Amino acid sequence: MANFDLTRRLATEEGGKIIFLVMDGLGGLPLQADGQTELEAATTPNLDRLAREGSTGLSIPIARGIESGSGPGHLALFGYDPLFYEIGRGALEAAGIGLLLEPGEVAARGNFCTVDENGIITDRRAGRIATEKGEVACATLQEIELPGVELIVREVKEHRFALIMKGKGLNARLLDTDPGETGVPPLKARPEPEAADDPAAKHTADLVNQFLAAAREKLAGHHPANMVNLRGFAHDPALPKFKDVYKLKAACIAVYPMYKGVSRLVGMDIIETTAHDEPLDEFERAAALYDDYDFFFIHIKYTDSRGEDGNFDAKVAVIEQVDAALPALMDLSPDVLIVTGDHSTPAKLKSHSFHPVPTLIWAPATHMRDSVTGFGERACMTGALGQFPAADLMQLALAHANRLKRYGA
Amino acid sequence: MANFDLTRRLATEEGGKIIFLVMDGLGGLPLQADGQTELEAATTPNLDRLAREGSTGLSIPIARGIESGSGPGHLALFGYDPLFYEIGRGALEAAGIGLLLEPGEVAARGNFCTVDENGIITDRRAGRIATEKGEVACATLQEIELPGVELIVREVKEHRFALIMKGKGLNARLLDTDPGETGVPPLKARPEPEAADDPAAKHTADLVNQFLAAAREKLAGHHPANMVNLRGFAHDPALPKFKDVYKLKAACIAVYPMYKGVSRLVGMDIIETTAHDEPLDEFERAAALYDDYDFFFIHIKYTDSRGEDGNFDAKVAVIEQVDAALPALMDLSPDVLIVTGDHSTPAKLKSHSFHPVPTLIWAPATHMRDSVTGFGERACMTGALGQFPAADLMQLALAHANRLKRYGA
Numbered sequence: 001m002a003n004f005d006l007t008r009r010l011a012t013e014e015g016g017k018i019i020f021l022v023m024d025g026l027g028g029l030p031l032q033a034d035g036q037t038e039l040e041a042a043t044t045p046n047l048d049r050l051a052r053e054g055s056t057g058l059s060i061p062i063a064r065g066i067e068s069g070s071g072p073g074h075l076a077l078f079g080y081d082p083l084f085y086e087i088g089r090g091a092l093e094a095a096g097i098g099l100l101l102e103p104g105e106v107a108a109r110g111n112f113c114t115v116d117e118n119g120i121i122t123d124r125r126a127g128r129i130a131t132e133k134g135e136v137a138c139a140t141l142q143e144i145e146l147p148g149v150e151l152i153v154r155e156v157k158e159h160r161f162a163l164i165m166k167g168k169g170l171n172a173r174l175l176d177t178d179p180g181e182t183g184v185p186p187l188k189a190r191p192e193p194e195a196a197d198d199p200a201a202k203h204t205a206d207l208v209n210q211f212l213a214a215a216r217e218k219l220a221g222h223h224p225a226n227m228v229n230l231r232g233f234a235h236d237p238a239l240p241k242f243k244d245v246y247k248l249k250a251a252c253i254a255v256y257p258m259y260k261g262v263s264r265l266v267g268m269d270i271i272e273t274t275a276h277d278e279p280l281d282e283f284e285r286a287a288a289l290y291d292d293y294d295f296f297f298i299h300i301k302y303t304d305s306r307g308e309d310g311n312f313d314a315k316v317a318v319i320e321q322v323d324a325a326l327p328a329l330m331d332l333s334p335d336v337l338i339v340t341g342d343h344s345t346p347a348k349l350k351s352h353s354f355h356p357v358p359t360l361i362w363a364p365a366t367h368m369r370d371s372v373t374g375f376g377e378r379a380c381m382t383g384a385l386g387q388f389p390a391a392d393l394m395q396l397a398l399a400h401a402n403r404l405k406r407y408g409a
Numbered sequence: 410m411a412n413f414d415l416t417r418r419l420a421t422e423e424g425g426k427i428i429f430l431v432m433d434g435l436g437g438l439p440l441q442a443d444g445q446t447e448l449e450a451a452t453t454p455n456l457d458r459l460a461r462e463g464s465t466g467l468s469i470p471i472a473r474g475i476e477s478g479s480g481p482g483h484l485a486l487f488g489y490d491p492l493f494y495e496i497g498r499g500a501l502e503a504a505g506i507g508l509l510l511e512p513g514e515v516a517a518r519g520n521f522c523t524v525d526e527n528g529i530i531t532d533r534r535a536g537r538i539a540t541e542k543g544e545v546a547c548a549t550l551q552e553i554e555l556p557g558v559e560l561i562v563r564e565v566k567e568h569r570f571a572l573i574m575k576g577k578g579l580n581a582r583l584l585d586t587d588p589g590e591t592g593v594p595p596l597k598a599r600p601e602p603e604a605a606d607d608p609a610a611k612h613t614a615d616l617v618n619q620f621l622a623a624a625r626e627k628l629a630g631h632h633p634a635n636m637v638n639l640r641g642f643a644h645d646p647a648l649p650k651f652k653d654v655y656k657l658k659a660a661c662i663a664v665y666p667m668y669k670g671v672s673r674l675v676g677m678d679i680i681e682t683t684a685h686d687e688p689l690d691e692f693e694r695a696a697a698l699y700d701d702y703d704f705f706f707i708h709i710k711y712t713d714s715r716g717e718d719g720n721f722d723a724k725v726a727v728i729e730q731v732d733a734a735l736p737a738l739m740d741l742s743p744d745v746l747i748v749t750g751d752h753s754t755p756a757k758l759k760s761h762s763f764h765p766v767p768t769l770i771w772a773p774a775t776h777m778r779d780s781v782t783g784f785g786e787r788a789c790m791t792g793a794l795g796q797f798p799a800a801d802l803m804q805l806a807l808a809h810a811n812r813l814k815r816y817g818a
Contacts, residue, residue: 003492006472053442180593192494333679366438382791388796397474406477407475407476407477408477408478408491409478409480
């Protein structure tokens with residue numbers, strides 16, 4: 001699996017341009033035993049051309065049999081061993097809305113919820129309040145003052161917000177205050193069992209409990225968003241940066257905050273987009289900035305969403321929409337064009353799954369054409385890349401872009 | 410990846426004979442998108458027969474995407490993790506001409522160069538002086554005396570020589586004195602930044618600088634070889650030996666010093682050859698000594714050389730020459746015959762490359778015939794061995810030779 005000591009040592013400042021197109025949850029399954037997968041059923045003349053001309057294979061996001069979340073799936077695609085590097089949800093949520101943590105600061109993911117007069121949770125998502133209402137509630141929480149720490153409370157979307165605590169002697173090893181069910185009150189903040197005796201963790205739990213008490217008071221008139229739960233307390237994950245490990249100036253083109261968050265944490269520039277952007281909009285954004293970056297991570301969200309919905313045909317349609325827009329990328333004549341996914345999301349399972357992910361590398365100067373003539377799960381089984389850890393893909397991308405020196409004489 | 414603890418524990422003294430044929434830089438690429446590679450284009454009835462009867466696959470020298478030098482590429486083929494075991498160039502150069510280092514001794518690779526009256530380098534290779542002239546210049550350098558150390562100066566070829574320092578308190582962590590360009594004077598020897606405060610490194614740098622000053626004086630009348638640069642200061646890499654880890658009596662049949670050097674460092678006997686030897690000469694050498702060894706490493710240099718030249722047809726011709734000579738090995742009826750390369754050197758790229766290497770194992774008692782009918786990059790993609798780390802190949806060789814006991818009951 002990819003190795004930063006090695007890439008740091010061998011990566012060069014010069015070399016070709018890389019477009020790294022990630023269709024979230026790309027891999028699928030047939031609905032019937034002898035049927036086709038979503039990718040196989042889709043009409044994809046452009047992807048098929050890339051697969052026919054280039055090298056194909058199947059990438060394994062985490063390890064065989066392991067179903068990956070989107071966070072570790074993307075870390076792996078970016079070359080970070082996902083079993084070594086873990087991003088706390090709080091840090092990811094904060095990064096998604098542009099807030100990076102300094103060392104020692106603590107972030108948590110917040111959810112507005114509804115409690116009754118006895119403090120019992122009746123709705124864990126506060127009726128999915130509108131984002132504008134969430135912003136008002138966040139402004140109210142921002143008024144809270146705690147001794148010795150600075151607070152940042154920032155709306156994310158609907159009932160979700162991010163909380164950051166800045167101060168000395170903080171430790172993020174706390175358990176969630178979200179009980180995960182209704183009919184019970186929010187839990188108190190308290191250290192993880194392994195940090196039970198850590199003074200900083202106890203101090204931080206104490207501050208969080210003061211915050212929660214103040215929130216209950218301040219939000220009394222904000223029904224249904226009249227209380228909060230906090231989850232995923234985390235420090236900055238201190239991920240090595242793309243510029244450092246790969247010597248790449250990298251751009252992220254994604255429509256969802258989480259993917260922007262991971263990209264920001266690995267040091268990519270985040271390109272302005274909106275959730276309404278279509279694949280073609282994203283590809284045109286890359287084209288407009290093509291001279292400014294060495295590496296473009298382009299993320300397609302809705303392959304995964306339609307898989308999660310269990311809507312096979314809708315997932316096929318998203319894949320076809322991407323394929324139809326692909327000439328906007330191919331016209332750039334990138335040195336390396338990679339198409340892959342962060343994990344599989346078969347509509348049949350309405351969920352992420354552990355299956356390996358169809359992957360192609362198109363790099364005319366160096367790719368080895370294999371016998372594969374179309375892009376699909378079964379076709380990729382016989383491809384030049386074999387089955388390989390997703391975390392090796394960045395090393396292959398750099399190699400095909402002629403960005404790695406020789407190892408040894 | 411192969412594991413010496415395991416092979417040491419399981420290897421037996423008895424078992425079949427193994428011929429390990431390495432065609433340097435074997436892997437290639439098509440010149441045109443829909444064309445054939447060098448190996449595919451070559452007419453190779455004997456290699457095709459071995460591939461058809463035996464098991465095929467693709468070996469990955471270092472890691473996916475990593476272009477390997479010949480040193481680490483061979484270490485990997487010999488089962489040594491090339492990211493763990495590194496051979497300093499000085500130790501390799503010395504071993505290539507038969508000089509093995511004792512612990513604590515320091516070796517460097519030397520280049521005769523030309524300097525003008527101001528000591529500025531005008532030719533880093535001293536006009537590639539004839540080897541006989543190099544020998545005379547080495548004899549002159551051998552007269553230099555330094556306090557407390559014994560020196561060995563030995564000609565390698567043309568402008569290249571090896572320097573060995575024997576004495577107490579030496580440390581090889583020095584930077585090269587070769588500035589890598591003309592128009593500047595040679596650099597002074599000085600410790601690597603990480604060894605800047607090491608007294609032994611400072612002492613060694615001091616001795617090297619005394620040697621360089623004396624060399625300048627001694628060589629004044631030896632124009633164009635009137636100065637030297639030193640590179641790759643190194644200690645003995647202390648590699649485990651074939652006899653120890655594999656219980657194999659092993660012979661190296663190679664025409665180039667570097668490959669003899671690596672083989673000597675892993676404990677093989679070096680069989681007398683010359684650079685004029687053809688593949689058939691090398692194979693006949695193996696046949697003559699067949700009863701004396703368990704394992705024959707046979708190295709073919711010119712597949713790599715012609716690839717580096719960018720001469721597709723000449724590389725094809727070398728492969729065909731090897732194929733034509735192959736009956737000399739097959740007539741020995743070895744228990745295991747392996748054909749592979751240490752890395753790829755596509756003529757298209759005129760360079761080593763990161764691409765995996767076609768590999769076959771022919772071992773009639775144990776091989777699994779796959780559907781492959783000829784020896785080539787694309788054919789090997791579907792073979793019985795899959796894609797695997799080159800460092801696993803020795804373990805497979807031992808297994809096919811029935812030289813490994815069962816692991817566990």
